[in-house]
Each structure stands twice: as C-alpha cells, then as structure tokens.
Amino acid sequence: MAEPGYYGQFGGSFIPEILVATFEELVLAFEEAKADPEFWNTYKKLMGSYSCRPTPLTYAENLTRHFGGARIYIKREDLNHTGAHKANNVMGQGLLVKRMGKGRVIAETGAGQHGVATATMAAKFGFDCTIYMGEVDVQRQRPNVFWMERLGATVVPVTEGTRTLKDAINEAFRDWVSAMDDTHYVLGTACGPHPFPEMVTWFQSIIGQEARRQVLEETGRLPARVYACVGGGSNAMGIFSGFLEDDVELVGVEAGGRGLETGAHAARLASSDASLGVAQGYKTFFLQDDDGQMKETHSVAAGLDYVGVSPILSHLKESGRVRFAAATDKEVVDALSLTIRKEGLIPALESAHGFVQAFKEAPALSHDDVIVINQSGRGDKDIFTVADAFEDPSWKQFIRDKAEEYDAG
Amino acid sequence: MLAEHLRTKQREREILLMTHIVMGYPSFEDSLRVVEAMVEAGVEIMELQIPFSEPIADGPVILHANQRSLQAGSSVEKCLEFGEEVAKRFDIPFLLMSYYNILFKYGVDAFTKRMAEAGLAGAIVPDLPPEEADEYLAAMAAHDLSPVFILSPRTTDERMAQISKVTQGLVYCVARKGVTGQETSFSDELDGYLTRCRAATDLPLALGFGVKDRADVDFLRGRADLAVIGTQTIRVVEEEGVEGVKPFIEGLRPPRSS
Ligand SMILES: Cc1ncc(COP(=O)(O)O)c(C=O)c1O
8 A cells, every 4th residue: 555544546634734643643542552462352352241242143044035046144233232333433442542541532423323332432431422413313313312312422413514424524523623632533434534444444344354254154155245335334344344355246335315316315436426535534435516515415324324435445446346336215115124024133224225235136146155234233223214214104193192292291 | 926925015014914705605796895895904915715515624603604605606616716806906915725625626737727827826725734735736836826734733843844845925823723713812822832833934924713803913913924814704794794894904903104
C-alpha cells in the first residue's frame, strides 16, 4: 500500500487541522493495540463473556429445501448483546478508549443499533455518552432511542440536512473538534478518515474468522459465496475479511430502496449513480450531484441509508474482488417475511438485504455448494417499520389503544 | 502578491479585517449588497464561501447558511460567477472558502484555472490538510493563487513549521478548539498561541473563530495582523438586515486618523 489509510485511490484522512493531533494519537493507540496480542485476547474474552461470541452458524434447512439449490448457512450476528454486529466494533473501541484514558464517548447512529451498542459500552465502562441521530431516524427507530436514554446516554436529534445518518456523522465531528481532549468518537462503520475504516474492519474481522472456521467444521468446505448487506460496510468487511484470501465469491448488497431507476436508493457501488468524492473525511464513492453536493438517499432500513461507503469496499469493487447488488424495499420485506416463516429467524431490515440476493442466487447453485449469509442484526427494533410494511391491522389497533390509554391517563 | 498587499495595507491600519460570507445566502442579491457594504466599511480582504452539504468544520450559524443557500438554488457555477463579479468590481482581494469535494468534483486544475480567470486571490479549504494537498498545491501554484492553510492551538511547533512552507498569502489561525460561531475567550492563552504562530511564519497572521466585537479586535491589535469576522456578520444580517453591516464593521476599529 502506497500510503497508510489508502486502499487504491480510496480512503485518506481529510480532516480539519484541529483534529490532526487527535487522529495521530488514535492511529498510534490503534497500532499499538494491534501489535499487542494481549489486546486481541482481552477483546475476545470480553466478547465471549459479554456478547455471546462466538456467535453460531445456523444451517437454514427449511430455506435450503424451499429454494432447492445451495445449502444456506446464516452467521448469527443478531445474537450479539444489543442485537447486532455493531457490538463488536463498539466493545473494541471501548477497550481502546480505556487505553487512551479518555472518559467520554460520542457516536452517530442511523438505525439506532450503533447508538444502543455505544450507550451500552459506555454504561459498562463508565463513560459519559452522547449520541447524535438524525431527526428522521429518531422517528423511525424510536424504541432504540428509548434504550439509549435508559442506558444513560444523551440522544441529540439532528435537524440539519437530510436529518439522517450522514448529518449525524457531521454533528459528531462538530462535537469532537471542541472536545477531543477527553472524548473519543466511536465511529460506527468502516468509513471516515484513517484509521477508522481499518480499525472498524479489524474489530469486525472476528465475524469472518469465526465464520470461516465454523463453515469448515460444519460442512468440510469453504462456501461458494458469502452475502452481506452494505450500509457503511462494517458487517460486510467483517465477514468478508475471513475469506478474502480464499476462492470464495463475496457479494455485498446495498439498499435498492424504491428501485435503482427511481433515484430513491442508497446504492453507491451497485448502481452507476454514485461518483468519486471526498466528504466526511475520506475519499470514496458518494451519491452526489454534479456540483459535489450530497444527495438524499432512501431505504426502508435506516442503517443502510448512507451517501458514502467504506473506501475498502470501493477498492474491493474496483479490483473485482467483491461483487455488488441492490435489493429493493419490497424485496426486503418479502425476504424477511419468508425467513421468519421458514426458519423462525427475524433478521433486521438491513440484514434482509443480504438474504434477498442470496435467495435470488441459491436456486441456480448445486446442493454441494454452501452459501453463507451474514445476519448482521435482529429485527425486533424494526417492529414499527415492519408492522407498517405488513399493514398489520391488529398492530395498528394496539397502537391506537395505547395512545388512548396515555391520553386518558 | 497577497502577502505584500496586506503588508502595505498594514502601514495604514495596524489591524486589518477579513470578513466572510456564504455566497447565495440569503440570496445572491443580498450577498452582493453585503460585500458592497463591507468594502465601503473598509474591510481589507474577504472570504467567499461556496456552500457545501457537509460543512463539518462550521458551526450552526454558517451550517444553516450553507443549507439555506443550497435550498435557494445556489450552485458552484453561480458562486464562481459571483466571485468574478465582486473581484472585478471591488478593489480588495477575495479568497474562496469551501470544502475539498467542491474543488475535487469540479476538477482541481479546472477549478483553480477558473479562480485565476475570475481574479480571485486564493482559497481556504479547511478539510484539506497539507498531507492530502499535492494536486491542489500544484494547481494553485500553476495559476498563481494563494493556498491559505490553517493552524490550530493543537498544532505542534514542528507541524507549524511544515504548514508554513506550503501556505501562501497569509496564515489562518483558528483561535480555539471547536467549530465556527462559538464563544472564544480572548486571553493570555491566545497570546501564547499567537506567539508560536508568529515564530513559525513571516506571513501575515489572520485570527478567526469567535471574533465578534470591538473589544476582540482591540485585543488582537499587535498580536495578529488580521481579525476574521465570520459568524457575527451573518448574525448581524439576520438581526438587522444588510443595513446593519456597514455600521457594525465600522464600529470594530477606531475611525481612520489620516
Ligand atoms: C443490523 C444492521 N446491519 C447492517 C447495518 C449497516 O452497517 P454496516 O454496513 O456498517 O454493517 C446496520 C447499521 O446500523 C445495522 O444496524
């Protein structure tokens, strides 16, 4: 690699001068931790006792029968404490914050999963915690806001811009430039300035290391394909990094929203709508207009609704190592419904994007082939969105009754 | 050259004023009237910000102005035309200020060429550290433009020396941690920092972030060469309209003696 923090032409560190010293300190702390085997052991132990690691690899027998092609395995990141792979990154960064001797953490959150995970980590480690969340996301992921506040975090709704994830990231940077002495910004995905893409990938690589070992133990072979949804790209980088050196096809699935042709989506690598840019501290593909202004994006899954994407994934796309696809909101709800019915598993709306593409491709593969889908998180947080999508009448009645009860009380 | 020009101006007034606007906020017509009022009030140099959707180094007031300008339909092209118009019309140097993506997407070389044709003096790009700036530096040099870099209180002496090698025209010293538009305490701490900046470069020092009234400008006299007034002029326009700009700027320094 030519320069640290670059992956081909992507990555870098485009930060205001006031943060340069903070990033130097972070790079150093990360490099020391990475070179210290004890650090990874401590991390693994923590994840084992606090977060159900190793998470299992589940054979989806009914889905396999249903599609009649490849054997479908599901990596169960939903079983992490707080319900998503986000816990891996957050606990890792928490250990790093302890090493750096800081006492406050801030984070951005889209779906709320990263916010809940960060607030949980802060509660466990005794850090002060502030979470920035776009106002739109506050509304669609209200249960997660409830939990963040119970965990002692201050949740700040961001009313600027598109009022979603990218704006929450900007606000977190704004906080950080005035508070970096005692504050660490726990960025939630494999994006942002160096060292975040590499650091988040490193913590998430625990998924891929486990998955590779488990699939070999279970099936005696490497999978033909591995599927993961791609928001910023952290769960995808996590599972992919276990198979990068293998002859395994890696498939990242982005949010196709209302359809790529409608423009209302968040497909940066699977569509031709994105272009190279520099924003939020790093160079990658962004959904932007000809002037370089970031566009509005859309996804039923708040966690995938982001204008940029990991510079590492941009590089892996350019080098042809990872293939990208997009799943529409409607396909996602259908895949979710099928997975619930057939397997009793409830993937998050984000994760269900990976399922859509796997379901499309499984029938054409042979029963000798194994495919692995990363179930990055669990879907209970999405109950309001999913109930809306299913137009569930009894759920609506329950909400009405509950509202009446509050009004009366 | 820009630095010389500023030095000459300093023979007339000990402390110079650099002001800032977000182009197209609240409208291009108003932006033009604000520039006119500032020039009439004796401002020596101005920053013209091209709005960006992700202005991570700007505080709420300028962030909001960026977004309102974009919503009102401002574009990079309109901003460059505006920059050209004011540069031709008014006899002070103008710097562009924006985030790197605006230049990158336009094409860094094409952008700087356009700046030079428009008669602009240089640019401030707060999210472009010198380490990432090779292409930009080459393009700015090729078109005889001043790339203005930033120092912060956390910049080490060693790094200050490095930055002073690439910056041209002036050095922009950020007064404190944080984004634009918050309170700054003008105290001895600032004094020590400015002394460090002074030791690192022979170029004029501009101090920005939180300069808002006569007392702040008075404090900076003898310590910095330029006082940068950013957020406060936007507040003045919002509270008093364009009419408020001229008296506000004039009130920042004693009337000219000569
Ligand atoms: C369950 C789940 N999966 C996936 C994502 C997308 O993020 P990433 O691409 O970083 O894994 C999120 C983000 O909030 C999430 O909550």
